[in-house]
Amino acid sequence: MSTVAVAHEFHAEQPRGIWRWITTTNHKDIGTLYLCFSLLMFFVGGAFAMLIRAELWTPGMQLMDPEFFNEMTAFHGLVMIFGAIMPAFVGLANWMIPMMIGAPDMALPRMNNWSFWILPFAFILLLSTLFMPGGAAGAGWTMYPPLFLQTGMALPFQIFAIHLMGISSVMGGINIIATVLNLRAPGMSLMKMPMFVWAWLITAYLLIAVMPVLAGAVTMMLMDKYFGTSFFNAAGGGDPVLYQHVFWFFGHPEVYIMILPAFGIISEIIPTFARKPLFGYTSMVFAIASIAFLSFIVWAHHMFTVGMPLAADLFFMFTTMLIAVPTGVKVFNWTATMWRGALTFETPMLFAIAFVFLFTIGGFSGVMMALVPADWQYHQTYFIVAHFHYVLVTGAAFAIMGAVYYWLPKWTGHMYNETLAKWHFWLSAISANVLYFPMHFLGLAGMPRRIPDYPLQFTDLNQVVSVGAFVFGAAQLLFVACIILCVRGGKKAEARAWEGARGLEWTLPSPAPYHSFGEPPAPNLIWTHPYQDG
């Protein structure tokens, strides 16, 4: 590790205190910034969710006026998607990808600094609209016109915030592609890359392909509002349904941007704790690639009820159902990886197994909604809310939590408190199901989403859901406690913190030195990689 020591001396001049974090170009620092930011946003978005569930505790209006409720449903979605889940994945990519492919840092470190530091400003801009006269935009995270265009002076601020988030994501995506394609250690061919790196490479391509389309859609709305164009204005010959097409052309790849990195994480964790190589590595890569491709030709399944021609309905129904095939390949491969493995159930593994179970439930309700005639019943009800929370909370968010527990020893040099972490897991896993499962029934019974009031007969189930929500929210405080305790101390972690862990990041000491792989790792280390058995 002499190269590490040399690198440290070379950077001895680096600034300290807050200035270090503002000017840093180190991938580990930026990864940490991203992860802390996303944790903060997770609690901001979570607070909005708590307000929503408090209002829905009983029928009638209790705590807030309906406009504010609409703002809460919109901002809960925007903050969780663009503030919590996406930055968390980018943070994990920053921390782990260079160490997993034996690179000294990200390919474009200065741009990396930029792409993070845009985010806090984007979210200050976004959240400031809540305090503006006339109120923030209460048109959902999908921002459909004409409702969205009726927002007052908050509208341009929100649109610029979306632009900034898009710029940040695109820069992050470009950086990750450049790192993976140009900086792999000698001997690490594409098909020897860890699954997390593969998943992120494909996700990064999705990011640069669709974030600009969202930017275009919100720009068109800005022009409709202030420059007299009529892209989405029916009175001027435009069409609000066009917005839905443009939005979902972005929106569907976007939901895979939020799940493919999770697939990568699960494909790292399960082999480690099953002490077996990942089953079907090649098929996993092709499954991710085909899911990414399919994501571009299924968008209109979000809008079956707008009145498309039958042929279009059928096309989008069949392409959507096709996605179940590569997704099924992945679920079966994870199961096969665990089959006859020497399983142990540390917290990361518990999150990974919960992911496989609960994400699959979300996948099944997705297939149900792919059916055009059935979707007419589910559309805009709590059924869809249940569906996307199963794939995004017990899917994406559980994968992120699993990843944090999995790599915390590598980041901090300490083992986290396993008892506390298990409490966090079990409380989260149980309360998430109490929270989201009854939503299926509410939706089937006809309770619409984004409405602050409901008929009397939905009261019992709504109270069950709200109790689940409050417990889930409180349980996340344990998550923060686990992280803080682990940063401050704990059992010393070994370089290979988990017995079954393979991959280059575990050849580095724990905590990982500030500069790693100044010299590329020896090619023979790459062969200890778990994926090459089959």
Added chain:
Amino acid sequence: MNPPRRIKHRKLAVSLLLVTLLMFGFGFALVPMYNAFCRLTGLNGRGVDAVAATYAGDVDRSRTVLVQFVATTGSGLPFDFRPEVGSLRVHPGELYAASYYAANRSDARVRAQAVVSYAPGRAARYVHKTECFCFTQENFAPGEVRQLPVKFYLDPALPRDVNVVTVAYTYYNVTPDGATAARGD
């Protein structure tokens, strides 16, 4: 970082940036693509708004189609707006007249624009209008009440299985900003 690697990074980053710009343009390219698609399928009544000035075709008396009229008032238009006749039984090829009732309930001048759409979508290209208040923007004085005429015929080529055609008008407020306080939003 050695120079060749830096050049490699820059080349890749620039080409990825080009992809980004291209996709930004693609978002806008979806607009004409969508309009072309709608014209092709007759969705939203696109591409059929031209005035059909003359028609010398045959009237198909063997066939009767029910034409229903629907009115929707766009948000921000302080109008009473409704069809004067709810539906007509028509023979394809024959010219018919219908009318809508519109009353400006506000005490301000309002300019309004009607947008028409048809159901089922594939019937759109077979509805020909020789006169329609949707062709132009109409100015209403405060409190003005007006009868708005529509003259139309159905193309005899209308598919045999279409027996009901719904003609839906939505009336929008297009008064220029500042000209009136009557905008409801």
